[in-house]
Amino acid sequence: MTNGISPSEAWQRLLEGNARFITGDSVHPNQDASRRNALVNTQNPFAVIFGCADSRLAAEIIFDLGLGDVFVVRTAGHVIDDAVLGSLEYSVSVLNVPLIVVLGHDNCGAVTATKDAVETGQMPSGFIRDLVERITPSVLTSLREDKADVNDMVVEHAKQTAGRLLESSRVISDAVDDSSTAVIGVAYRLKEGRAQLVSSFGSL
Secondary structure: OOOOOHHHHHHHHHHHHHHHHHHOOOOOOOOOHHHHOOOOOOOOEEEEEEEOOOOOOHHHHHOOOOOOOEEEEEEEEOOOOHHHHHHHHHHHOOOOOEEEEEEEEEHHHHHHHHHHHHHHOOOOOOOHHHHHHHHHHHHHHHHOOOOOOHHHHHHHHHHHHHHHHHHHHHHHHHHOOOOOEEEEEEOOOOOOOOEEEEEOOOOO
């Protein structure tokens, strides 16, 4: 256990906040001036959320959190690059965060663009092409399993991204091995507002 909270306790806290958000009973904790002042020289987040950059996926809102509660990293389609890995390694090795959440969502534009590229053979231009190339393995895996709906691909991509973090980072994989950190894949439903666990590495 690190940071005074276990991976399972961190996930339970996120689930409780998400339940309040779903029912419209958010309490908006840790968002006042005293909390702001208390965090000037320190931070102690209990989870890191590596999510899609989509405007509908604001982590502190959907999990009913406030300042200093979570360390957040976001890219379109939660695509991994060196900056992402460095940010996540910092959260684990310096901030001692016990839980990494890979947060995908239905109707994801990046996954949809990748699905279209795979089906048509037409790749987008510019750096969007790089995003599509990095998401393609998840789309192909989903298709091989006869799951052609984009939201099935979203789930697969969250699972694969979580696994890839461990494959790519020795810092993260070691933290999972010694049970100080867990890595989970989560799929968020836009209409319902629910965050659902789809995969986990480490003890929850």
